[in-house]
Amino acid sequence: MRIFQPSRLRRLAHLLPELVQSLLGERETVEYPFGPAELPPNHRGEVQVDAELCRGCGACARDCPASALTLERDGRNAYRLIHYRDRCAYCGQCTDSCRFGAIRLADTFVPATTRRDVLTVILAEKRPEEESETQGCSDKPGAESD
Ligand code: SF4
Numbered sequence: 001m002r003i004f005q006p007s008r009l010r011r012l013a014h015l016l017p018e019l020v021q022s023l024l025g026e027r028e029t030v031e032y033p034f035g036p037a038e039l040p041p042n043h044r045g046e047v048q049v050d051a052e053l054c055r056g057c058g059a060c061a062r063d064c065p066a067s068a069l070t071l072e073r074d075g076r077n078a079y080r081l082i083h084y085r086d087r088c089a090y091c092g093q094c095t096d097s098c099r100f101g102a103i104r105l106a107d108t109f110v111p112a113t114t115r116r117d118v119l120t121v122i123l124a125e126k127r128p129e130e131e132s133e134t135q136g137c138s139d140k141p142g143a144e145s146d
């Protein structure tokens with residue numbers, strides 16, 4: 001074959017040190033996904049809510065520029081905060097809007113998927129029965145969404 005001609009082999013000889021270094025040297029690329037990802041400071045990952053802190057005020061859903069959050073109400077204090085990961089821009093506006101420090105962008109990745117339905121997640125939920133337990137009375141039924 002032509003590649004084995006002496007003149008060509010001489011020209012390729014200067015690649016040998018690079019080849020040996022690549023094969024025997026330390027890995028230059030990042031380990032992820034075979035090891036932990038090294039994330040930069042203030043990485044904007046998965047949107048999470050501390051249900052204990054969330055008051056169901058809806059400010060995060062109101063201010064979300066991507067309509068990626070919805071607050072569904074079932075009574076005065078019962079609610080469900082839903083996040084649509086496929087719409088989210090991971091901009092962080094919801095964390096700025098929350099006066100209670102309940103919502104944050106964690107340093108974890110949203111797993112890739114081919115199923116769109118699994119990208120809709122309930123971030124916080126307060127059920128009507130919890131509402132009546134904590135309030136000691138029942139509120140007028142009704143539902144509204146932001
Ligand atoms: S990070 Fe931005 S786009 Fe995503 S839910 Fe929060 S405000 Fe909406």
Ligand code: SF4
Pocket residue numbers: 049053054055056057058059060061071081097098099100101102103
């Ligand atoms: S996460 Fe914050 S802004 Fe959003 S509903 Fe809960 S308390 Fe309100």
